[in-house]
Amino acid sequence: MSVEEQAAYLLHSRKYTDTRIIVELLTQEYGRVSAVFRKSKKNVANLQAFTPLLVNWRGKASLKTITHIEPQDKLIVLNGTALYCGFYLNEILMRCLPQEDAVEAIFHLYKKTLSKLGENRAPKISMTLERELRLFELTLLETLGFGINFYQDADEQTIDKANNYYYHFQESIGFIKTENITAKSFPSEVIIAIREGDLHDRTNLNYAKNLCRIALKSLLGDKPLKSRELFR
Template identity: 40%
Template sequence: MADLAFVLHSRAYRETSALVDLFTPQGRTRAVLRGARGKAGSLARPFVPLEFELRGRSDLKSIARLEPAGLAYWLEGASLFGGLYLNELLIRLLPAEDAHPDLFDHYAATLPGLAEKRPLEPLLRAFEWRLLCELGYGFPLDVDVHGRPIMPAQRYRLSPEAGFEAVETMQPGLFSGADIQSMAAADWDAPGALMAAKRLMRQALAPHLGDRPLVSRELFMGSVPPR
């Protein structure tokens, strides 16, 4: 029986093969695609829904079958960089062979939005948050670390391991309670909510990504023309 998958990344392996990172409902897995310069190799690219079968008994299995399971999502411009960013997050953060079927469904539902060029930031923030929660790194958006309700006029700092802590003195990287409430409600029309959500996700993801920069983020910044 074939499984569903999306290719996150592939690279040349030996003379005619490729090492392919696949995202499936059963988790992230890496396998060898032999004859990668043929028809199968043309399918081993991101944003194409696929059916695949693996064979072999070693840790590094081979792809026995790879076929399209739907139309490819054509991403370009900022949407392309957004898709590459999601793929890089999954490669960097999702443990191998760790099943997350709901996260897979969320990813599959995000790609049409990217292809249709819906507003990019809400799509990325929603996926980042789902990824954090799926991996057990989420935190409450309605109460602080002491269980007190988030107050709109209060300032908070984020402890990625615990959540929001109220502070009385100004310092870099704080969030207003009003912005946190807007993020909790996904109210992206509220002034400043999307900008605050971007800062929040960067702070929340940083401890798990480590010091190595994200290639997709650097590519996107390099593609933005100077003003």
């Protein structure tokens, strides 16, 4: 099996032998693909994170062999905290995506989010960057079939800001109405704000961050994310 000129991004690479590395690619039509890449002085510069790539490979096994790789477009330059955000996107995709399970919408979501990150020049984490990460996470969950029901609670009752209820969120169950209000409880008005993409204030962003961490837990596993350490 041979594939030619497949649009891709590099998610991760690791040493295989002295002259070869194993790369993990996010591709447009084949999802996450693992492949062996033979390094040389000429071609190693073509393989950079956050660069749109065109890749040729061959092989039927789970580990392909790259036969050609070249930049499709210029590198998206990520500076400061935006670079850490890019590493975070790569790491959660590595954890969440099974091999060769093609979801083209995720490829375009990644491409769009990288572009947004590249526009940011803030040296520290900004609300704009955090908003892009939360929108990425929420859309990723929805696309993979783990979308959050922001319209009804676990008892199939409508979530309405006028009711002024509080909810706990439980993965795979959803929002559960509660009278035991804690710092981890979600007010109905915040649930609706997240649903509508209103993540322009710190309060809503913090709630959205907590919500996404709970919702992503089963996909990411218990192992800590290395990219989160960079923000510290």
